[in-house]
Amino acid sequence: MSEVPVRxxxxxxxxxxxxxxxxxxxxPWDVGxxxxxxxxxxxxxxxxxxxxxxxxxxxxxxxxLGDLLLQVVFHAQMAKEAxxxxxxxxxxxxxxxxxRRHPHVFGDVSYDDLDAQKAAWEQIKAEERAxxxxxxxxxxxxxxxxxxxxxxxxxxxxQRAATVGFDWPDPHPVLDKLAxxxxxxxxxxxxxxxxxxxxxxxxxxxFVVVNLARHAGVDFSRALRHANAKFERRFRLMEALADxxxxxxxxxxxxxxxxxxxxxxxxxxxx
Numbered sequence: 001m002s003e004v005p006v007r008x009x010x011x012x013x014x015x016x017x018x019x020x021x022x023x024x025x026x027x028p029w030d031v032g033x034x035x036x037x038x039x040x041x042x043x044x045x046x047x048x049x050x051x052x053x054x055x056x057x058x059x060x061x062x063x064x065l066g067d068l069l070l071q072v073v074f075h076a077q078m079a080k081e082a083x084x085x086x087x088x089x090x091x092x093x094x095x096x097x098x099x100r101r102h103p104h105v106f107g108d109v110s111y112d113d114l115d116a117q118k119a120a121w122e123q124i125k126a127e128e129r130a131x132x133x134x135x136x137x138x139x140x141x142x143x144x145x146x147x148x149x150x151x152x153x154x155x156x157x158x159q160r161a162a163t164v165g166f167d168w169p170d171p172h173p174v175l176d177k178l179a180x181x182x183x184x185x186x187x188x189x190x191x192x193x194x195x196x197x198x199x200x201x202x203x204x205x206x207f208v209v210v211n212l213a214r215h216a217g218v219d220f221s222r223a224l225r226h227a228n229a230k231f232e233r234r235f236r237l238m239e240a241l242a243d244x245x246x247x248x249x250x251x252x253x254x255x256x257x258x259x260x261x262x263x264x265x266x267x268x269x270x271x
Contacts, residue, residue, distance in 0.1 A: 013069070014087055017077045035078060042071040054225060100124065122163065140164045151220050154210040171215040178212060181205045237264040 020030040045068040052061040076087040101124050103109035104117065111117040129143055130136065137143075140163055144156045161167060168174050181204045188201050213220040238260040242249040249257060 013073055014077070017070070017073045021077050021081065030074075033074070033078070035075065038071065038074055038078075042068075042075070045071050050221065051225065054222060097128075100128075119163070122160075149221075151206070151210055151224075154207050155214060155220065158211050158214055168211075168215065171212060174208065174212045174215050178205070178208045181208050234261065234264045234268060237267060241267075 019025065020027045023031055045064065049061065049064045049068055052058075052064045072090065073087060076085070076090050080086040099106045101121060103120075104111055109120075111120060125143060140160045141157055144153060144160060146153070148156065158167070168177075181201070185198070185201045185205060188197050193201075210220050213223060238257070239249050241260050241263060242252065249260070252260070
């Protein structure tokens with residue numbers, strides 16, 4: 001008779017992490033980490049969760065969520081060792097926050113519509129910042145973290161500005177603005193602009209592209225991931241086509257490479 005597989009619980013994961021961090025019996029790599037060295041892995045795991053969702057790979061999503069949970073447990077264990085807080089404090093803090101920010105679910109508050117709920121959410125967050133003793137800031141942009149990926153921060157800034165009416169009514173004027181910004185980049189190139197000027201103007205283009213995605217109801221990060229995947233897929237097909245013709249891609253001039261690119265696109269369209 002086969003043994004029933006052990007079903008690990010959250011308590012087991014916490015114990016595993018504590019053992020990995022044990023200075024005498026743990027893993028040297030895990031023991032040697034700190035908050036700053038683990039942070040990049042935390043960000044990476046969050047993106048891998050998003051990738052699994054994009055691919056609709058639910059088995060992989062389960063595993064990636066586990067990897068992301070491990071990051072939370074890792075940070076909590078390091079904080080516990082430093083006497084700052086532990087995992088239970090993390091769970092308590094987020095539970096308390098969700099209850100506090102949803103008085104329409106856990107209390108007797110009601111909102112007329114989703115816009116009113118969003119406005120109340122921002123007001124609650126402002127009150128939380130004040131309670132923490134954060135410097136008073138009446139700006140609609142208050143509290144937008146500088147630690148976000150820059151495209152995400154751009155989106156947050158645009159969303160906040162929109163709460164006070166500073167926004168375009170639909171995507172069409174955003175497209176006009178994008179064309180204007182691209183033309184300014186052309187002008188800078190034509191006039192031999194410095195890298196600093198080009199950085200400034202190209203930054204404007206990227207900011208408007210984020211705004212265009214927002215107005216189109218498109219997730220900027222997902223759109224870029226799809227574009228990356230499409231480019232990789234077509235480029236690999238170009239390489240395969242070149243090899244099949246007996247001449248490596250790197251040995252061909254740009255016109256020949258472009259011809260293979262177009263062939264790869266046609267081949268993809270036929271599938």
